[in-house]
Amino acid sequence: MKYLALILSNLKRHKLRTALTMLSILVAFLLFGYLAAIRTAFTAGIDVADLDRLIVRHKVSLIQLLPASYEARMEQIEGVDSAVGQTWFGGYYQEQRNQFAQMPVKPDEFLDMFPEYVLSDDEKEAWLSTRTGAIAGRQIAERFGWQVGDKVPITASIWTKADGSQVWDFDLVGIYDAGEKGTDDTQFFFRYDYFDESRPDWGKGLVGWYTVRIDDPERSAEVSAAIDAEFANSQAETKAEPEGAFLQGFANQIGDIGFIMTSIVGMVFFTILLVAGNTMAYAVRERTNELAVLKAVGFTDSGVLGLVLGESFLLTAIGGGIGLTLAWLMVSAGDPTNGFLVTFFIPGRDMVYGVILIAVMAFVAGILPAMQAQRLRIADALRR
Amino acid sequence: MAGPFNWISQVASVSLFNVRTVHKRLGSSLTAVLGIAGVVAVMVAVLSIAQGILRAMESSSAPENVIVLRSGATAEMMSGLGGDDVRFISEAPGIARNEDGAIASAELFVIIDVKKQSTGTDANVPLRGVTRAAPSVHQEFSIVEGRMFEWGLNELVVGVGASREFRGLKVGDSIEVANEQWPVVGLFESGGGVSEAEIWVDAAVLQTAYRRGNSYQSVYAKLESPDGFQAFKDALTADPRLNVRPMREEDYYAEQSELLYNVVTGLGKLIAVIMGIGAIFGALNTMYTAVAARAREIATLRALGFHSGPVVISVLLESLMLAFAGGVVGAGLAWLAFDGFTAATLNFASFSQITFAFYVSVPLLIQGVVLAMVIGFFGGLFPAIRAARLPIATALREQ
Numbered sequence: 086m087k088y089l090a091l092i093l094s095n096l097k098r099h100k101l102r103t104a105l106t107m108l109s110i111l112v113a114f115l116l117f118g119y120l121a122a123i124r125t126a127f128t129a130g131i132d133v134a135d136l137d138r139l140i141v142r143h144k145v146s147l148i149q150l151l152p153a154s155y156e157a158r159m160e161q162i163e164g165v166d167s168a169v170g171q172t173w174f175g176g177y178y179q180e181q182r183n184q185f186a187q188m189p190v191k192p193d194e195f196l197d198m199f200p201e202y203v204l205s206d207d208e209k210e211a212w213l214s215t216r217t218g219a220i221a222g223r224q225i226a227e228r229f230g231w232q233v234g235d236k237v238p239i240t241a242s243i244w245t246k247a248d249g250s251q252v253w254d255f256d257l258v259g260i261y262d263a264g265e266k267g268t269d270d271t272q273f274f275f276r277y278d279y280f281d282e283s284r285p286d287w288g289k290g291l292v293g294w295y296t297v298r299i300d301d302p303e304r305s306a307e308v309s310a311a312i313d314a315e316f317a318n319s320q321a322e323t324k325a326e327p328e329g330a331f332l333q334g335f336a337n338q339i340g341d342i343g344f345i346m347t348s349i350v351g352m353v354f355f356t357i358l359l360v361a362g363n364t365m366a367y368a369v370r371e372r373t374n375e376l377a378v379l380k381a382v383g384f385t386d387s388g389v390l391g392l393v394l395g396e397s398f399l400l401t402a403i404g405g406g407i408g409l410t411l412a413w414l415m416v417s418a419g420d421p422t423n424g425f426l427v428t429f430f431i432p433g434r435d436m437v438y439g440v441i442l443i444a445v446m447a448f449v450a451g452i453l454p455a456m457q458a459q460r461l462r463i464a465d466a467l468r469r
Numbered sequence: 470m471a472g473p474f475n476w477i478s479q480v481a482s483v484s485l486f487n488v489r490t491v492h493k494r495l496g497s498s499l500t501a502v503l504g505i506a507g508v509v510a511v512m513v514a515v516l517s518i519a520q521g522i523l524r525a526m527e528s529s530s531a532p533e534n535v536i537v538l539r540s541g542a543t544a545e546m547m548s549g550l551g552g553d554d555v556r557f558i559s560e561a562p563g564i565a566r567n568e569d570g571a572i573a574s575a576e577l578f579v580i581i582d583v584k585k586q587s588t589g590t591d592a593n594v595p596l597r598g599v600t601r602a603a604p605s606v607h608q609e610f611s612i613v614e615g616r617m618f619e620w621g622l623n624e625l626v627v628g629v630g631a632s633r634e635f636r637g638l639k640v641g642d643s644i645e646v647a648n649e650q651w652p653v654v655g656l657f658e659s660g661g662g663v664s665e666a667e668i669w670v671d672a673a674v675l676q677t678a679y680r681r682g683n684s685y686q687s688v689y690a691k692l693e694s695p696d697g698f699q700a701f702k703d704a705l706t707a708d709p710r711l712n713v714r715p716m717r718e719e720d721y722y723a724e725q726s727e728l729l730y731n732v733v734t735g736l737g738k739l740i741a742v743i744m745g746i747g748a749i750f751g752a753l754n755t756m757y758t759a760v761a762a763r764a765r766e767i768a769t770l771r772a773l774g775f776h777s778g779p780v781v782i783s784v785l786l787e788s789l790m791l792a793f794a795g796g797v798v799g800a801g802l803a804w805l806a807f808d809g810f811t812a813a814t815l816n817f818a819s820f821s822q823i824t825f826a827f828y829v830s831v832p833l834l835i836q837g838v839v840l841a842m843v844i845g846f847f848g849g850l851f852p853a854i855r856a857a858r859l860p861i862a863t864a865l866r867e868q
């Protein structure tokens with residue numbers, strides 16, 4: 086630590102160059118943080134998927150419906166605790182571009198299954214006693230300016246009512262909060278009984294998919310197989326899989342997001358590494374004389390090595406640290422697509438990766454010049 | 470005397486001197502070039518995804534083609550039309566006819582899970598039930614391998630994009646639909662359009678398998694001329710028996726790709742801007758170093774009577790030249806690596822997969838080089854000003 090002042094004064098020697106290098110490093114880490122948030126958004130929910138929940142859907146595709154009777158049959162299966170059905174409603178609010186997720190559910194079972202949707206007791210009570218009641222996530226309620234007590238008309242694009250009308254009226258009885266980071270609070274849930282009564286005959290008694298809670302996450306493969314076996318050779322065969330695998334599979338439909346993001350970040354870091362390495366090389370070359378003097382007054386070879394590496398570390402740490410902080414601030418300010426990315430935050434894990442990357446980058450950029458400084462022979466260097 | 474000429478010759482001689490000595494600053498110059506190349510390559514690559522999607526959508530439509538959905542439906546999957554609806558639509562004025570009758574194809578659209586080649590996980594692949602007019606309506610439909618399916622049989626033809634991106638969709642394979650194995654008998658192309666991501670089957674066969682009775686989801690039709698659309702639309706919307714939404718194919722596909730295109734373009738530009746700012750810092754570093762290394766030469770030139778204008782311009786020119794090199798390298802790399810690269814993604818609007826080829830268009834290449842030049846301009850501007858302001862006496866005294 087006693088050399089910190091020396092390292093600092095070295096950095097201050099070419100203030101402009103130091104500042105510019107720091108800013109390039111800053112930008113690299115800003116981008117790193119930002120892309121981590123984007124990747125997380127595209128793979129929404131995987132990190133918070135519950136290990137003891139399975140998703141059961143129609144084997145042929147997600148759009149095909151399953152009989153509502155499957156709920157009771159699944160609950161009979163050994164290892165299954167409970168099952169809750171959901172159905173994609175696919176409507177919009179006022180204008181076609183205002184699309185978001187709406188699903189009919191059985192309120193009490195649903196809230197037990199998904200404790201991450203946080204609703205006050207009063208609101209829960211109101212939902213249970215209001216047939217046309219619905220709850221909305223905090224984010225979507227803010228987007229459309231909804232308050233508890235509002236009437237919310239949703240225009241159906243799939244489920245026209247049995248009487249032919251397209252608009253379904255709901256009473257907003259609650260606004261749920263995200264229980265943990267990464268919980269989707271852009272959804273809208275309403276009651277299955279109201280849904281089933283009002284929809285046309287061809288759809289009655291059908292649901293889109295089930296979420297199943299199992300007793301023991303260790304046995305998820307076994308229970309999944311038992312569920313699929315129960316409905317094998319029926320009109321509606323099922324495919325059961327852990328919630329995390331289902332969400333990962335869905336994210337994969339978009340493309341290999343992780344690979345694309347890693348490629349971009351790799352490209353960015355490679356170029357920034359060139360900039361930082363180049364700066365450090367300059368710093369050493371310019372200071373050949375001084376380094377020789379330091380050695381002459383008693384600094385060891387490894388001391389000089391440490392000095393140059395320390396400079397590289399300090400430079401990268403300041404730039405990278407500010408970059409990560411800025412990324413965090415920018416991400417907290419909101420997503421760039423105006424509501425398309427349902428969750429937008431930098432997971433703690435990626436912040437840790439960022440810090441590790443700072444260290445790696447500082448080392449790679451500084452090691453060559455530092456070794457050059459270490460090998461410097463006093464007599465040769467002073468003669469130059 | 471020869472004022473302007475003298476000025477220009479000064480610019481030329483200083484710039485030439487800079488160019489000839491670039492190799493002395495190879496390290497930092499190369500850093501700037503590569504940094505800018507990286508930014509341009511990433512921007513061009515990401516935006517070529519959006520361009521590719523757009524091109525696939527555009528090549529799916531013809532100006533005289535229309536699609537009719539149920540009123541209120543935003544995509545085929547949500548739509549529903551009865552057999553009578555289809556008949557009334559096919560009789561509407563303006564639809565082109567050939568020896569088989571009206572060129573209008575009533576279609577069913579469902580999705581089935583097929584494993585993605587790249588990840589091995591399920592993807593929503595469109596399965597389209599078509600009627601006999603379909604090959605005449607859809608753009609440039611042609612069988613490229615195997616044969617067309619037999620009408621009335623549960624045989625499939627698969628778009629070349631789907632066959633490439635998903636597993637088990639080669640001629641001779643079969644897929645499970647409604648508890649039966651349906652064989653793939655042919656592959657088709659459609660001019661790079663979105664239907665190349667689809668699997669086609671006789672609509673009547675699909676209706677039975679999915680217990681859809683005599684219902685459909687959409688009608689695709691060819692009009693006698695693009696101008697006939699308004700009359701066609703008016704006829705359908707005025708018909709009290711129908712509750713439908715007629716659209717030009719162009720508008721429909723533009724609507725279908727809008728969200729995806731905006732998301733990819735928005736993110737691509739955002740990344741490019743952030744990276745570009747980083748590259749400006751890199752370029753500034755390079756050019757300040759270049760100016761500092763040349764302080765004495767610049768001071769000497771000034772002492773000899775060179776104006777500060779030519780000195781500023783020469784530094785800017787050097788920066789722009791490096792940036793241009795970076796831009797060309799970056800755009801070239803992106804073009805070599807990504808143009809024609811095929812991929813599939815989920816189109817949120819239709820909830821199904823579309824296949825497309827990355828498209829590095831000429832305007833995109835130009836955009837890349839322009840971005841490089843902007844970086845070069847800002848990266849060179851401040852060092853250039855510093856060079857011009859260099860006090861001659863002190864600069865000459867420096868060692």
